[in-house]
Amino acid sequence: MDYSGTQATKLYKYQWDYIHDPQTILFAWAEEEEEGEMQGDNDGVNYLISQFIGEIATKNLWGTDTKLDIDNFKKRHNILQPVLASSEYPHLTGRMSPPLPVISIIFNGFDLNNPANVIDTKAPKVSLVKKVSEYRIDYNLDFLKHKDNVIDKNGAYGARIKVIDYYDFIAVLKTANIDTKKYEDEIKQWFVNNINQASEIKDITTLVKHIPEDWLKNDVAYSKQLYCLQIASDNRLGDPEERAVIKLIRNIQAGNQKQLLADLLTNYTLNKLIYHIDGDEFDEFIFQLTDYILMHYPKPEAYQLESQTYFDAAGKIKNNHIYLWQKRAFQKDIKFHSQNSTSKNTFKITYDFDFSTDYDSYLCDLKPYEFVGVDLRSNIKFLGINKEEGFVIMPALLFHWLLNAQDKDAALKKIKLAVDGGLILFSFGEYAVAKTAVTRAFAIANLAVPTIDVIVNLSDLSHDEDYQDFIAVWNIIYNSYVGVTAARLAFHLLPEKVSGFIKFWSKNKANIKLKPGTTINEIDNTVAEIKRVYNVADDAVVKSFTTQIDNKVQIIAKNENLPSTIKKSFANNEYVTCVTKEKIVVYRDFGDKAFADGNFATTKQNATRSELALVEEFQNSMRFKATIEIPEGTTINLGKVSPWPPDKPKLPGGADQVLLPENYDHSWIKNITDTHTGKSYTLDEFKRLFPELFKIQ
């Protein structure tokens, strides 16, 4: 809305037309919340003045009829009950009528029939009040007229003119040369009184939404603000409620901010609020609390945690995310060490952690004002967070919630997803977007599931070329996570969602342009690890290739322990690990530096050097061909032969590639043919003649 310049002194033609169309006016009144927003120049003050003048003195300005027809006025505006002032608010009255608080202003002694009170908009005395807050306060402005300029309940008439905001209203009063202070004081008192009495979330939301921020900060007691937050924490929060919570927290006086941090951690208030708030509002919520922490508990009070592998009694790795206090770093700040953690010298943030133990007691003894450095390492190499890359500083209040959520399973899964899913984004360069540690922590905690959601959704759009660029996809994901509601954090659906992600990648990776420095193989590894971590069913894997033995194998969890060069030997870095359901015959070409009992084989008996991409540098003469029978129940890796070298291929590959188990039994080799002479050998015959062509003697 523009309050500057000379526009406010003009009455526009469209406004004039608007005034003369009762149906339009009535329709406008019915639009409770949005009525204050006009089209066109959208000047609420002008509009209100024009309404005001239009009703009582239209013809005075432009014609001959200077008298307001009260009866017609009532009829046109469907006035049933005049609004009455109360003893408590002699200049106004109000009622809670969510979602709109209705405050009716009574113009005491304001004679609308007196031409002196008619405002000439061509020469207005407008003293405009500029908005100082984005928060609107909506008013039902009731004009009262009485023939004797005395309040007479029976003779009072009210007409709801327009829903406007507080500042517009004050501006109108000033336009009419009315002293606004008494109205301002009473409106403020009305709000404070009503907030003090409110106990329903809908009332709190409505009142907090409309009250100016400085009143909320200076005139509403802290105890009441905290009470409102506690009420909110026990309710499902929609967007209006979330905004009210943030407005409450933002307007805590400096002297109470530290206390707020402590109070929020009582009775799970913070936990519950974080659970209910999401999207942009959650971002703002965390930022606001972090501001308070930084203001009252400077960052040097941080702890640093150091990871340590933990072994159980049998010497087996039990947890891989056990953390110790890094005491050296903050030794001088012993007063800030939480008691249990320093005495036991351990602190656990592992998602493998067993919450059923009494470790809870010192798991949760962090103070809200402590900053925690969390080493969120992941076994997924692609994420690149096996070093300090995954180190995240987060306020303990967030950390506390992550680990002390009432729903332990949900929290565990969330953390797990956070480490793996959330950091995928950062590894794609989005880290720079998360400019602060808190944003990073927030994103880690909240992006994971929405990320998967979005990927799944995008998978349906994968035919669209706009979605072929992988980086673009991730950007979309990053930009889309806000607004994803907590309801979508449906953990029980995770396996399906992860499956969707895997399918999406499998289907599209060949056509996706990767970020420079990123390889398909790396992402394959990530996908495989995600699949392993989330126990995604093997049949969820959709491989993009077909082989001649597809119906003879059962795909199982992928073997990721192959050397990277061997993984690259499969076309598109794509292979599956599978178990043979029956005997399968494969063929192996060898000779010179390639042994008879090597691991590479193919399903095609007469595959060419080109199909096998056996570039001469491999020193494989292909003089001999072994027929190998793989027994039922054998685990193999299966894919297609990659062009080689992959960067600048000399040979195209394309044959089925079977990677046999290491050191398989020589009995699998049924015969060997010398392609130079055509002679066929048994295994024993060949071994005697060419012992050097067997790695195992």
Add this chain to the structure above:
Amino acid sequence: MEYLDLLTHIESIIDFIKRLKSNDKVHKEYYDFLLEKYSALKYYITKNEKKKIKELLEWNKYYAPRIIYDGIGNKDLIDLVENLNDILN
């Protein structure tokens, strides 16, 4: 990466191959083939012959791991040669 470090790593590969060779009389030719490659690489590094160095490093990158995996299959040696790629990257 400094040439000195590169040389050190290549020497460790050579030493490793030599150890394997000393315990394996059957595959002498195979090991000699590998030794020849890495000895050449070491030599060209000391002579700073960049073209040859590049050629041999590409061989190390694209062929050595597969030749070893498909051949004697020694995982430690595969790691060593793949690490050389990683270092160079």
